[in-house]
Every structure is written in C-alpha cells, then in structure tokens.
Amino acid sequence: MVTVAPYRATRALAARRRRTAWLFLLPMLAILAVVAGWxxxxxxxxxFTDAFLPELDSARWVGFENFAFALKDPGWxxxxxxxxxxxxxxxxxxxVLGLVIALALNRRFRGRGPLRAIVLxxxxxxxxxxxxxxxxxxxxIYGVVNDLLLRLGLIDGPVAWLAGGxxxxxxxxITDVWKATPFVALLLLAGLQTVPAQLYEAxxxxxxxxxxxxxxxxLPLLRPAIAVALIFRTLDALRVFDLVxxxxxxxxxxxxxxxxxxxxxxxxxxxxxxxxxxxxxxxxVGVVSVAYVAGLRPGFAVRQx
Amino acid sequence: MKTAVKKAVWRIAFALLIAAIAVFALAPxxxxxxxxxxxxxxxxxxxxxxxxxxxxxxxxxFERQAFGRNILNSVLVAGGTVALSMAVALxxxxxxxxxxxxxxxxxxxxxLSVSMFPQVAILSGLFELIATLGLYNSLPGLGLxxxxxxxxxxxxxxxxxxxxxxREIEEAAIxxxxxxxxxxxxxxxxxxxxxxxxxxxxxxxxxxxxxxxxLTFTLTNEARTVPVAIALITGASPYELPWGRIMAASVIVxxxxxLLALLFQRRIVAGLTAGAVRG
Numbered sequence: 001m002v003t004v005a006p007y008r009a010t011r012a013l014a015a016r017r018r019r020t021a022w023l024f025l026l027p028m029l030a031i032l033a034v035v036a037g038w039x040x041x042x043x044x045x046x047x048f049t050d051a052f053l054p055e056l057d058s059a060r061w062v063g064f065e066n067f068a069f070a071l072k073d074p075g076w077x078x079x080x081x082x083x084x085x086x087x088x089x090x091x092x093x094x095x096v097l098g099l100v101i102a103l104a105l106n107r108r109f110r111g112r113g114p115l116r117a118i119v120l121x122x123x124x125x126x127x128x129x130x131x132x133x134x135x136x137x138x139x140x141i142y143g144v145v146n147d148l149l150l151r152l153g154l155i156d157g158p159v160a161w162l163a164g165g166x167x168x169x170x171x172x173x174i175t176d177v178w179k180a181t182p183f184v185a186l187l188l189l190a191g192l193q194t195v196p197a198q199l200y201e202a203x204x205x206x207x208x209x210x211x212x213x214x215x216x217x218x219l220p221l222l223r224p225a226i227a228v229a230l231i232f233r234t235l236d237a238l239r240v241f242d243l244v245x246x247x248x249x250x251x252x253x254x255x256x257x258x259x260x261x262x263x264x265x266x267x268x269x270x271x272x273x274x275x276x277x278x279x280x281x282x283x284x285v286g287v288v289s290v291a292y293v294a295g296l297r298p299g300f301a302v303r304q305x
Numbered sequence: 306m307k308t309a310v311k312k313a314v315w316r317i318a319f320a321l322l323i324a325a326i327a328v329f330a331l332a333p334x335x336x337x338x339x340x341x342x343x344x345x346x347x348x349x350x351x352x353x354x355x356x357x358x359x360x361x362x363x364x365x366x367f368e369r370q371a372f373g374r375n376i377l378n379s380v381l382v383a384g385g386t387v388a389l390s391m392a393v394a395l396x397x398x399x400x401x402x403x404x405x406x407x408x409x410x411x412x413x414x415x416x417l418s419v420s421m422f423p424q425v426a427i428l429s430g431l432f433e434l435i436a437t438l439g440l441y442n443s444l445p446g447l448g449l450x451x452x453x454x455x456x457x458x459x460x461x462x463x464x465x466x467x468x469x470x471x472r473e474i475e476e477a478a479i480x481x482x483x484x485x486x487x488x489x490x491x492x493x494x495x496x497x498x499x500x501x502x503x504x505x506x507x508x509x510x511x512x513x514x515x516x517x518x519x520l521t522f523t524l525t526n527e528a529r530t531v532p533v534a535i536a537l538i539t540g541a542s543p544y545e546l547p548w549g550r551i552m553a554a555s556v557i558v559x560x561x562x563x564l565l566a567l568l569f570q571r572r573i574v575a576g577l578t579a580g581a582v583r584g
Contacts, residue, residue, distance in 0.1 A: 039430030282426035
C-alpha cells in the first residue's frame with residue numbers, strides 16, 4: 001500500500017503530462033496543417049488537373065497527363081540538369097573552401113576575432129542583395145570583374161558573363177559560394193573545436209606529420225559536422241530560386257527546378273502543369289534527403305558552444 | 306636555419322591565406338558601397354575609390370519609390386511572424402523536449418522535414434489559400450506563408466536548447482504542484498531567453514531575406530517587402546538599370562543585418578550549429 005500510492009501518483013502525473021504535451025502542441029500542429037499540410041495537398045491535387053489562372057474552379061481532372069508531359073518536356077529536363085550542376089559545383093566548392101577557412105580560424109593568430117566577424121558578413125547579406133551586387137560586378141561593360149581581368153591581362157576583351165550559358169552558370173555558382181561558404185565554415189569550425197587538444201598533442205609527440213594528423217584525426221572526428229553541412233547545403237542548393245531568378249531570370253541555360261516551376265505557375269499561369277512540376281521538385285528533394293540521411297547517418301551530433 | 310626559413314615561408318603563406326579570405330568576403334560589399342556613392346557618368350568608369358562621394362542615390366531610393374514603405378513592410382512581416390512563432394514554438398518545444406509521449410520522435414521528424422520543404426512545392430496550394438482568405442497582396446498573407454519556415458526552425462532550435470537543461474529544475478516545481486503553464490512561463494521562459502533571442506534573430510533574418518513568397522504573393526509596390534523591391538528596381542527604361550540606386554538600397558537593408566550579425570556573433574554561431582539551418 002505504501003509503495004502503490006506513489007506509483008499510482010506518478011502514473012497519473014505521467015498521463016496528465018502527456019495530455020499537456022498534446023495541448024501544447026496543438027497550436028503548432030494547427031498552424032503547420034494550415035500553412036504546410038493543406039497547401040501541399042492542394043498542390044498535389046492541382047497537379048492532376050488542367051487548372052489555369054485565374055479560373056481555378058473550372059479545372060478538370062486529367063490524371064497523370066501533366067506528369068507524362070513533364071517527362072517529355074526538354075525545359076524541365078534542362079532545369080533538372082541545371083539544378084544538379086549548380087548543386088554539385090557549389091556544394092563541393094563550399095565544403096572545400098569552408099574547411100580551409102574553418103582550419104584557418106581554428107588556429108591562434110592575431111586578428112582571429114575580426115576575421116571571424118568578416119567571414120560572417122556574406123552570410124548576413126540578403127540573398128537578393130548579393131545577387132544584385134554580383135550582377136553589377138559581372139556587368140559586361142561597366143563591371144569590375146571585367147576591369148580587373150583586363151588589367152591583369154587574363155582576358156582580351158570584356159565578357160558578357162551572365163549572357164553566355166556556361167559563364168552564367170559559373171557566375172551564379174561563384175555568387176552562391178561567396179554567400180554560403182561562411183555557414184559551412186562556421187559549422188565546421190564548431191566541429192573542429194570539439195576535437196580534444198590532447199589528440200593533437202599525442203600525435204605531435206609520436207612524430208605524426210600535419211598531413212597525416214589531418215587525414216587520420218581531424219577528418220574522421222569532423223565527419224558528423226561535414227555530414228550536417230553537406231545535407232543542409234545540398235537541400236538548399238536543390239531548391240535554389242532567388243539567386244538564379246535575380247541574376248539570369250528564367251534563362252534556359254541557368255533556370256533551376258524551382259525557377260522553372262514558378263515560371264509555369266506564375267508567368268504562364270498554368271497551375272496544373274506548374275503544380276505537377278512542383279510535386280516533382282518535392283519528390284526529387286525528398287529522395288535526395290532520404291538517401292543522404294540513410295547514407296551519412298549524421299545523427300545531428302554537432303554540439304553547440 | 307632550414308627550419309627557420311620553413312617557418313617564415315609558412316607564416317607568410319598563412320598571412321596571405323588570411324588576407325585572401327578577408328578580401329573575398331569583403332570585396333563585393335565594398336564595391337556595393339563605392340557604387341552607391343557614385344552617380345551619373347562616374348558609375349560607368351571603374352573607380353576603386355569613390356570619387357567625391359555623393360549621397361543622392363540614398364535620397365533617390367526614398368523619393369523616387371516607396372522604399373520606406375517596403376522597409377516598414379519587411380519589419381512588420383518579419384517581426385509579426387517571429388513573435389507568433391516564438392510563442393507557439395516555446396510551448397511546442399517544451400512538449401517535445403521535456404515530456405515522454407508516443408509519437409514524439411515522429412513529430413520531431415515531421416517538424417524537421419517541413420523546415421526542409423522546397424518552398425515551391427506548396428506554391429500553388431498556398432496561393433489558392435491566400436487568395437481564398439482574401440489576403441493576396443497583403444502583409445498578413447505574407448506573414449501566414451512565412452510561418453512555414455520560421456515555426457519549424459524555431460521549434461527545432463528551442464528543442465535542441467531545452468533538451469540540454471537538467472531534469473531537476475522541473476522536479477521541484479512539479480512536487481510543489483505547479484501546473485505546466487506555470488512551469489513553462491516561470492521556469493523555462495527565463496532560462497530560455499538567450500536561446501529565444503538567438504533563434505528569434507535568426508528567424509527574423511530568414512524572414513527578412515525571403516524572396517519567392519514575397520514575389521509571388523504581392524502585386525503592388527505598396528505591399529512589397531525589401532528583397533522584392535530591390536530585385537525589381539527599374540530605371541527610365543528596362544535596359545538602363547539604376548545601379549547607383551540599387552546599390553544604395555542594398556547597403557541600406559544590409560547594414561542593420563550585418564550589424565546585428567556582428568553584435569550577436571557568438572550567439573548566432575551557437576544557434577546555427579544547434580539548428581543547423583539554411584544560411
């Protein structure tokens with residue numbers, strides 16, 4: 001009797017706390033249902049209709065027609081290609097540069113504090129602003145990029161960077177690298193600071209060189225941080241919109257999946273087909289995230305502080 | 306002797322690397338500032354220092370268009386969204402981090418996946434919703450759509466912080482018969498203030514920078530937020546972009562964000578690594 005009463009009391013308390021939990025979750029669940037769940041369901045429904053703006057009500061059910069059309073749509077496939085080229089280039093550059101910056105910032109040197117602050121600046125610049133800033137620097141006639149390269153004798157005449165297909169993609173990648181590398185660097189720096197100093201000490205005592213120390217101590221211990229950075233940057237790059245849209249609008253050579261979907265939806269007012277494209281983007285991003293999480297098992301192990 | 310030379314070379318190389326990083330990070334911002342201080346034909350010659358700085362672009366931004374209004378819109382939308390997200394996220398994070406119940410992990414996973422949603426995946430459904438509610442081209446409509454990323458993000462970060470707090474801090478309160486509401490507002494809210502400030506600031510920056518929804522769900526310049534206004538600044542003809550004005554507007558909206566980021570540097574890094582959000 002003496003032991004049962006507290007037991008019952010704890011059970012009752014646990015049950016009450018569970019009810020509290022759901023009550024406290026209710027506002028969040030309601031909001032997410034309205035702003036995420038319902039719109040996702042409606043977009044999925046539109047994808048199987050021939051809905052057009054502004055007369056959404058007159059939409060007819062067309063089955064998989066939109067998806068079948070997308071499979072034969074060179075514009076869509078070009079957007080997929082563009083997106084994957086952009087993602088592969090920008091994410092790998094950001095990881096390498098981010099790692100270099102993180103390793104540099106992890107050393108003690110005069111001016112480390114200011115450099116840390118400086119590195120954070122591109123991250124704080126709004127994406128649209130960085131797109132405009134770089135667009136102006138790439139300007140074919142008045143741009144500083146051409147001026148510098150001409151002065152250095154690296155090009156013979158001004159280049160219209162954003163007009164050509166390949167140069168435009170390269171220009172956009174560089175802008176993204178500028179903007180997103182700080183995030184990667186700070187994430188990796190946080191990971192580096194969890195590596196115990198004794199490990200480096202021990203390696204030095206044993207006469208292990210810097211390259212081997214990096215390959216066998218730093219990199220393995222940094223793996224979780226690298227995995228998290230890789231996942232977040234990849235997912236961001238796959239859905240990129242603002243940078244591409246501001247710098248090259250809907251241009252064929254650089255339009256990404258998100259840009260193409262919005263063009264169908266808003267510019268062509270083709271809600272049915274645009275929604276189908278949107279769902280395809282959703283599926284592509286979903287498949288990549290599942291593959292990443294399964295393959296890398298990040299465990300979200302990066303610790304703050 | 307040999308090691309001394311090696312050391313010197315290494316130090317110089319390291320200094321060069323540091324300088325390169327700093328130049329790469331700062332040069333575009335510097336260039337925007339220089340451009341914003343030039344007008345007329347000066348814009349069309351590449352000057353590495355502004356010649357005779359002029360402020361007319363900064364004046365023109367406010368006189369020739371509704372940029373003041375755009376800034377107000379951005380502040381209202383981002384501020385409102387973050388305030389609402391904070392309140393909702395705090396109690397949700399308490400439930401998700403401190404209470405054991407079935408379905409908790411599934412919910413956490415759902416929250417995380419919503420924050421990774423490609424925004425474009427819900428564009429048409431959200432457009433229909435906003436139009437049906439009569440909120441097209443309005444600030445509440447935009448604020449509503451922003452909840453989709455501010456809310457999951459704040460929940461995720463607050464859960465990460467709240468999980469770290471020791472069990473004991475609640476146990477005494479529970480023993481004293483304090484209800485959950487009292488526990489959250491009297492015990493966790495004060496303890497969570499730094500985390501709330503950090504995640505709130507980050508969510509504010511994300512909302513302040515948002516472009517796709519703002520571009521799609523607004524129509525007139527009076528309803529536009531800052532990023533859309535800057536993306537759509539046009540001059541006398543579509544072929545002649547007023548770069549001086551664009552850069553002045555860019556500097557105006559970037560300065561406060563950069564200032565905030567520098568002031569709260571350490572916090573931001575902690576918040577970013579806790580939530581590992583998009584940049």
